[in-house]
Structures are given as structure tokens and as C-alpha cells.
Amino acid sequence: MRVLVYGAGQLAQMMYLAGAPLGIEVEAVDVSSDTVVHPVSKLPLDASLEQAIEAADALTVEFEHVPERLLEQAEKSNKLMPSMEAILVGADRVREKQLLETLQIPNCSHRIVTSLDELDACISALGDKLIIKASRDGYDGYGQWRLTSADQLEEIKQALDGLDLSAVPLVVEKMLSFERELSLIGVRSQNGDIKVYPIAENLHYQGQLHVSVAPAPKVDAALQQQAEDIFKRLADGMQYTGVLAVEMFQCGDQLLVNELAPRVHNSGHWTLTGSDTSQFENHLRAVTGLPLGDTGARSPAAMINIIGCGTFSRELLSIPGCHLHWYGKTVRDKRKMGHINLTAENYQMLGHKMQQLVAYVPGEAFPKLAEEAQKLSSWK
Template structure:
């Protein structure tokens, strides 16, 4: 079997590695130049994009910002999973909000802005604490602005004045006073069967995910079931095939959906070590028509992103249950260079291992690690 992935970054690389034991050959497309490449070495393969599409059993994506012309060609083959419409939902916040509202999935109160002076109306309707998001091409904290009080409005309007809001509208959301950020990663196959991983708790810094812990501590059965029902409504509503990540805010025992990612997701990387079947393997299983694998957690796990640095000691591998995943990229500020998965038998033991990990990595690049280690150590068995 062969799967062609649009996008040639680390997610395609990890799909390739997950596919090898299954006998699934994964090729990748550099969507910047339409070249078919090896997902690990990035070397061009001796095949054209048209030939690769023809020989593939399934087409999929590693990220949602694939040029629409490529998605249109892929969609015509009827091999693309998830569908083009589902992928575009993840690439466009306006589409995303319309889907959430159409399916009655709870999310933050919001308005769509196509004219700069409509921001005053947003303040009147939503209050003066707002998150302003570009509807396209915003991720890892980019393309976002915060209004904390009405007096900032002239400054915000000036910052947005050069944007073409007719082409790329703004989604203006009421700022949510949430308890924590969670995500649910799940998978749906072509027959409509669904499996979900446990909720993960996500810790962000400057708009980027730094640490995920799964299963998220202090999750009631009711909260997990509520998240699973949200996933089911979304996956069935889109007739989705593959892995889908749903990022949420927890407010008491309520969940508000923040964002959707129609692909394998950073907050699901823990599953490579902490679950019987990783999100990467389950995504491949879904798109080629193989039975889905077990998604339960073996025990508490943490995923720690390595962002913008390569200066850490590989001696961290001395820590039992610690696994390094290096992406082979050139170092750049705010660039995800790799991640570290840590597994343990209890939250306390996980906290101790994360505390040990602090000795091998520079604190300035891992600002959430020490505090999270201390928090986990305090969880009662």
C-alpha cells in the first residue's frame, strides 16, 4: 500500500515511520514546488506528482494550509482523506466557526469582521476583552492580537489597517476566562467507526504548545464523555476520515471548542510512546481502510516540544521512559525542532522524570517544564 502526504515536514516524517511496520509506503509532496520527496531525507523521488497520485492508494495531508489547487486535484481522484471541505475548515477560521455553529458545538462568542470600523461593534456586542484572529494563515500565536481594554482600540486598528479584510476577514472572539486548555485527538474510519484518545492538557507559551500531559489530570468521566460527544458530532458532521484534533477550553465542567486541526496533531505526539497505537499509525489505518488500533493510555505521559534550540544534552536518554524525536531541521527561532516523550506509571513518577529532564535542557527554551514537573509530583495516587 502507498500513501501520498501533502506536506513534507515532521508530521509526514512520523507518518512514514509509523507506516513502515505496516508495509505502507509513505511519500510526501513539497507543496511549495509540487515535488514528490522522501519524507525523512527530503530528497526528490524519481516520480512526478501526477504519477505519485496515480500510484497511491490514499492521499492525505500533514497540515491544512495546502494550496487549494492541489487539494482540488487530489479531491477529484476520490482518494483524499480527510475531504477537501474538512481540510479547508482547519485552514479558515470563518469556515470553522460556521461549522461549529451549524452543528451546535459550543465555542466562544464571536463576530466576523470584514471592515476595520466593525471592531467598535464587536466591543459593544462582546465586551472590551477580545482575541482578534486572522481567519487564514495564523498558527503558533501568529496572526493574533489581544484587546484588553477599549482604550487600546485605536492602536489595534492601526496595526490592522494594512490588512485586506475582504480577502482575509478577522474572527473576533470574546476572551474566555478558562481553567485550562485541553485537546481531544480521535480517529474515524471509512465505515464510521470512531476511537478517541484520552484528553490531553496543554501548556502554551507565547502562543506555542510547550508541554502536553495525557491523560490530562483531574478529568472526570463526565468531562471525557462530553469531549467524546463533541468529537463524534464534528467527525460525523463532516463525514470525516482520519485523525482529527479538537482543541478546547475547560470552564468548570463545560468545554468550549477553540480550534480544529484536520490532521495528526502536536498534542497527540505522546501517543507514540504512551498508547498501544500512535495517532500516526491510526491515521494511516483509517485512510487505507485497515482496522483502527487501541487508543487507551498505558499510563501518564508527557510530550515536551523542543523549540528554537538544539543545545541540550542527549544524556536525557538516561531517564527511563524518555524518548527523543528529532526532526532534522535547521535551527530557527520558534521553530519546532523535535519533541521528547516521557512515560511513567503515575503522575508523581512522571513529575519526577520531568524534573530530572530539566537538568539536561536549557530553561530559557523550556519555560513550562519545571513548574509542570512540580505540579505533577503533588498529585495524589
Template structure:
């Protein structure tokens, strides 16, 4: 079997590695050059994009921001999973909010802004504490602005004045005092079978995910059921095939959807070593029409992103249950260079291992790690 992935980054690489034992050959598309490449070496393959599309059993994506003309060409093959409309939802916050509201899935109170004058009404309706997001091309904290006091509104308008809001509207959300950020990763097969992984708790710094812990601590049966129902509503409502990630805010006993990612997701990387079947394995199974794998966790796990640095000792590999996944990128600020997975038999043991891991890493590049280790040691 052959799968063609649009995007040639680390997610395509991890899909390739998951495909090898399944006998699935994964190829990648460098969407900038529209060249078919090997997902690990990034070397061009001796075939055109059209030849790769024709030879593939399934087409899929590793990120949402694939140029639309490429998605349209892929959709014509009838092999693109998830479908083009779903991928476009993940790339456009206006479409995303429309989908959530149409399916009656709870999300942050919001307004769509196509003219800066509308921001006055946003303050009047949603309050003076707002998060303003570009509807397209924003990720990892980019394309976002905050308003914490109405007195700063005019200065914010001046800051945004160069934007073309007709082409790229803003989504203005009420800034919520949520308890924590969670995510649910699940899979839906071609036949409609759904499986989900345990909820993960996600710790962010400057808009980027730094640490995920799964299963999340202190999760009630009611909260789990609510998250699973949200996933099912979305997956069935979109006739989805593949892995879907749903980022959530927990506000007391209620979950609100923050964002959707129609693909394998950073907060699911813990499944590589912490679950019976990884998200990458299950995504390939789904798009290839194979039986889905078990999503049960093997024990408490943590995923630690390596962001913008390479300067640390590989002695961390001596920690039992610690695995390094390196992406082979050139280092630059805020770039995800790799991740570290840690598995344990209990949350306390996981906390101890993370505390040991923190001793081998530069604190400035891993600002959430030591505090999370201490929290888990007390669970």
C-alpha cells in the same frame, strides 16, 4: 499500499516511520515546489505528482495550509482523506466557526470582521477583552492580536489598517477566563468506526504548545463524555476519515471548542510511546481502510516540544521512559526542532522524571517544564 501526504515536514516523517511496520509506503509532496519527496531524507523521487497520485491508495495531508489548487487536483482522484471541504475548514477560521455553529457545537463567542469599523460593535457585544485572529495562515500565535482595554481600540485599528479584510477577514473572539486548555484526538474509519484517545492537557507559551500531559489530570467522567460527544458530532457531521484533533477550553464543567486540526496533531505526539497505537499508525489505518488500533494509554505521559534550540545534552536519554524524536531541521526562533516523550507508571513518577529532564535542558527554551513537573509531583 501507498499513501501520498501533502506536506513534507515532521508529521509526514512520523507517518512514514509508522507506515514501515504496516507495509505502507508513505511519500510526501513538497507543496512549495510541487515535488514528490522522501518524507525523511526530503530527496526528490523519480516520479511526477500526477504519477504519485495515480499510484497511491490514499491521499492525505500533514497540515491544513495546502494550496487549494493542489487540494482540488487531489480531490478529483477520489482518494483524498479527509475530504477537501474538511481540510479547508481547518485552514479558514470563518469556515470553522460556521461549521461549529451549524453543528451546534459550543465554541467561543465571536464575530467576523470584514471592516475595522465593526470592531466597535465587537467591543459593545463581546466586551473590551478580545482576541483578534486572522482567518487564514495564522498558527503558533502568529496572526493574532489582543485587546484588553477599550481605550486601546484606536491604536489597534491603526495597527491592523494595512490588512485586506475583504480577502482575509478577522475572527474576533471574547477573551475567556478558562481553567485550562485540553485537546481530544480521535480517529474515524471509512466505515464510521470512531475511537478516541484520553484527553490531553496542553500548556502554551507565547502562542505555542510547549508541554502536553495525557491523560489530563482531574478529568471527570462527565467531562470525558462531553469531549467524546463533541468529537463524534464533528467527525460524523463532516463524514470524516482519519485523525482529527479538537482543541478545547475548559470553563468549569463545560468544554468550548477553540480550534480544529484535520490531521495528526502536536498534542497527540505522546501516543508514539504512551499509547498502544500511535495517532500516526491509526491515521494510516483509517485512510487505508485497515482496522483501527487500540487507543488505550500505557500510563501517564508527557510530550515536551523542543522549540528553537539544539543546545542540550543527549544525556536526557538516560532517564527511564524518556524518548527523543528529532526532526532534522535547521534551527531558528520558534521553530519546532523535535519533541521529547516521557512515560511513567504514575503522575508523581512522571513529575519526578520531568524534574530530572528539566535539569538537562536550558530553562529559557523550556519555560513550562519545571513548574509542570512540580504540579505532577503533587497530584
């Protein structure tokens, strides 16, 4: 079988590696040049995009910001999974909020803004602690502005001046006081079977994910169930096929959905060693019509992103249960270069292993590691 993935980054690479044992040949589309490439070597393959679409059993995406003309072409083949509509929900915060409202899924109080004049009304409605987000093409912390008091409004308006808000509206959210960021990764098959992984806890720094711990500590059955119910409503509501990531805030015992990612997700990389079936394998199983695999956690697991950094000691592999996933890219500031997966018998041991890891990596590139290591190792 063949699966064509739009996007040729690390997610396509990990899908390729998960597909090969299943006899699924994964090819990638470099969307900047419309060329079909090998997902690992990135070398061009001997097929035009049209030929590759024709030869594929399924088409899918590794990121939601695929040019719409390509998505339209893909959708026409009737082989695109998830659907173009679901992908655009992930690419456009207006569509995302509309879906959440339609499905009555709890999310942050917000307003859609298509003209700067409407910002004053947002303050009246939501208060003066706001996060203002571009509804499209905002990614990894770019395209966001924070308002922490009403007197910053003029400054923000100046920063936003010149944006075509009727074409790309803003989503203005009330800044939440939440305990932590969680995500649920799940998968839905073509015939509606659903399997979800345990919730992960995500630690961000400057808008980027740095560490995930799964199963998230201190998640009771009710919270896991709440997340699963949200997932089911979303996945069924979109008639979704494949892996879907749901990012949430925990406020007390309530979960508010923050963002959806219609694809395999960084906060699910722990599944490569922490679960019986990785998110990459399950995504491929779903889009090719194979039965879904087990999504239980084998043991506590942590995923630590390697961001903007290529120099660390490979001796980190001497930590038992430590695995490196290197993406083979040129080092650039803020670029996700790879990740490290750790598993351990319990959270305390996981914390100890993270403490060991601290010795092998430059601290400035891993700003959340030592703190989280300390927290887990003193776990009771």
C-alpha cells in the same frame, strides 16, 4: 499500499515511520515546489506529483495550509482523506466557526468581521477584552491581536489597516477566563468507526505548544464523555476520515471548542509511546481502510516540545521511559525541532522524571517544564 502526504515536515516523517511496518509506503509532497520527496531524507523521489497521485491508494495532509490548487487537484482523484472541505475548515476560522455553529458545538462567543468599522460593534456585543484573529494563514501565534481595553481600539485599527478583510475576514472572540487548554485526538474510519484517545492537557507559551500531559489530570468520566460527544458530532458531521484534533478550553465543567486541526497533531505525539497505537498509525489505518487500533493510554505520559534549540544533553535518554523524537531540521528560533516523550507509572513519578529532565536541557528553551514538573511531582 501507498499514501501521499501533502507537507514534508515532521508529521509526514512520523507517518512514514508508522507506515513502514504496516507495508504502507508514505511519500511526501513539498508544497513549496510541488515535488514528491522522501518524508525522512526529504530527497526528491523519482515521480512527478501527477504520477505519485496516480500511484497512491490515499492522499492526505500533514497541515491545513496546503495551497488550494493542490487540494483541488487532490480532491479530483477521489482519494483525498479527510476531504478538501474538512481540511479547509481547519485552514479558515470563518468556515470553522460556521461548522461549530451548524453542529451546535459550544465555542467562544465571537463575531466575523469583514470591515474595520464593525469592530466597535464587537465591543458592544462581546465586551472590551477581545482576541482578534486573521481567519486564514494565522498559525502558531502569528496573525493575532489582543484588545484588553476599549481605548486600544484605534491602535489595533491602525495595525489592521491595509488588510483585505472582505477577502480574509477577522474572527473576533471574547477573551475567555478558562482553567486550562485541553485537546482530544480521535480517529474516524471510512465506514464511520470512531476511536478517541484520552484528553490531553496542553501548556502553551507565547502561542506555541510546549508541554502536553495525557491523560489530562483531573478529568472525570463526564468531562471525557463531553469531549467524545463533541468529537463524534464533528467527525460524523464532516463525514471525516482520519485523525482529527479538537482543541478546547475548559471553563468549569464545560468544554468550549477553540480550534480544529484536520490532521495528526502536536498534542497527540505522546501517543507514540503512551498508547498502544500512535496517532500516526491510526491515521494511516483510517485512510487505507484498515481496522483502527486501540487508543487507550498505557500510563500517564508527557510530551515536551524542543523549540528553537539544538543543544541539550543526550544523557536525558538515561531517564527510564524517556524517548527522543528528533525531526532532523536546521535550528531556527521558535522552530519545533523535536520532542521528548516520557511515560511513568503515575503522575507523581511523571513529575519526578520531568524534574530529572530539567537537568539535561537549557531552561530558557523549556519555559513550562520546571513548573509542570513541580505540579505533577506534588500530585496527590
